[in-house]
Amino acid sequence: MITSTMRRTLRAIPTLLRVGVAETVAYRAEFLVWILTTTLPLVMLALWTSVASEAPFRSYTSADFVAYYLAGLIVRNLTGSWVAWQISEEIRMGAMSMRLLRPIHPFVAFSVSHLAAVPFRTIVALPIAVVLLLSSGASALATEPLQLVLAVPSLALAWLITFSFLFGLGTLGFLFTKTMAMLNLYFGLFSLFSGYLMPIPLLPPILREIAEYSPFRFMFSVPVELMTRKIDSAELAWLMVGQVAWAIVTLAVALWVWKRGLRRYEAVGG
């Protein structure tokens, strides 16, 4: 059942999106820096294609690496988020107070303003990825229509898991004031277990085992896998169910941490 609060939130979304776009455009320098920081897959691409240039590395050919990292570049650009840093800073400086006075849940307000930036990210990432994929990695792309269709909801779920996870992490700022160290730890774990640094099958066995069930895989690797390798229907179903499950868990935890954290908010500064 749609409550009146939900209805008014839905009515507010178009305006929030419009203002979000205006903000993205206004913060263009910052935005460009952000885009550049998500180009790690290109660095890894150069590294691994050179490793696999003579012969395949553990069944990965040079074309496989090209397809993997360029799909990764697209996924990272569409799903990456800076919300944790934003929330953490707003809590630390007391700017969160002004947000709390508005009758809209900050999860919705933050998520809409972040979604508004997504089209701008594709402007940079998509052309590079498309050109490079078609020139050297096209042979390694998945061709199954179902997989390619499912890549779209998979990208949306990867975005939701990442956003919820980071929303929850940023919200820990209510409890610890400074969360930068935790955010660095997050990025380390994400890079290792999500497949961002290297494809998960290339990890040592124990780490691979952890990675396969961790939320990080569902934030990044799953949509990349859907685009770049042949997956049988049973595994496909498992991956999609896994993503939905992690989306529910991370969203629920994020909202719970928010509710608990709010009690500890000190609203610093007059």
Add this chain to the structure above:
Amino acid sequence: MIRVRDLVKHFKVHKRPPGFAAAMKSLVRRKYETVRAVDGVTFTIERGERVGFLGPNGAGKTTTLKVLSGLLHPTSGEVEVEGFTPHQRETKLLETITLVMGQKSQLIWDLPPSETYAMNRAVFDVAHAEFEKTLAELTELLDLGPLIDKPTRQLSLGERMKCELAAALLHRPTTLFLDEPTIGLDVAMQLAIRDFVRSYNQRHEATVILTSHYMDDVVALCPRIIVIDQGKLIHDGDLRALIKTMDPDKRVSFTLTNGATDIDLGKLGTVLAREGQRITLRVPEREIPSAVGHLLGRLHAADLAIEDPPLEEILRVMFGKSPRAEASERAGMGEEGEASEREARR
């Protein structure tokens, strides 16, 4: 209506002496102490009242406002604003209140204020026609015309403050929490904002709670004063009654047109200030008629004025401050004061 009963808000503060050794020690073992920012405050404010919160820095004024607006969860006690418990942040409550903080901005920094207004219209679900009408009214009253399409970062402090007020009032709240709304503004701008708040209160029967370092703001706007010190309520009532209780004597200022010694003047009252021929005497109220008669008749005094003692003086006595401490505090104009309040809480 606002009801507050036995409100208590404590903060746990990490205490550490300065220096490298203390910093290292605090990594292993931290010392905390509890700051009682608000310590058992009780009051009721009726719809449409204008109330001034007064107290020294760190007294608990801003903390009380933050509890009333739902930003802080009280440690204990009961708080009710327009029939709601503020920290539950129900939509209906948020639609009826607003909080303006002189040192916090809700305007989007790199966009013109008009974008913040559009966003507030959407999240407060204000109908377009009503929004346009309110915005036109606020634009006229606050003279916002040339400002609302300039990026916020390019506005002066006074211009930004006017735009902040408009952003805070677009949803026509009926309860206004104003925390230092005139801080850093010049006298003309202070007067403009003061007039605007008064007219908003009268036209919308809005409740106004104001904290300000500028006593003139409080005197001009608030018939009722709540004084808080060290988290406790020490006075709640009429401003004139407070002045009368604390210092019933009047201040008589005049310019002498012929010579009179301090001995002559001392017979009429206590000489508080003498700058050239301009003199200020402190005279008990019952002796005012005879003193004034003497001044006008015998000493041919000109430009005579009889006033209540300034509120600053009253508060200085109440909070036991030296005039020097008061002066340096006023020179800091709140920013440092609030910073120290922040530090005390950390």
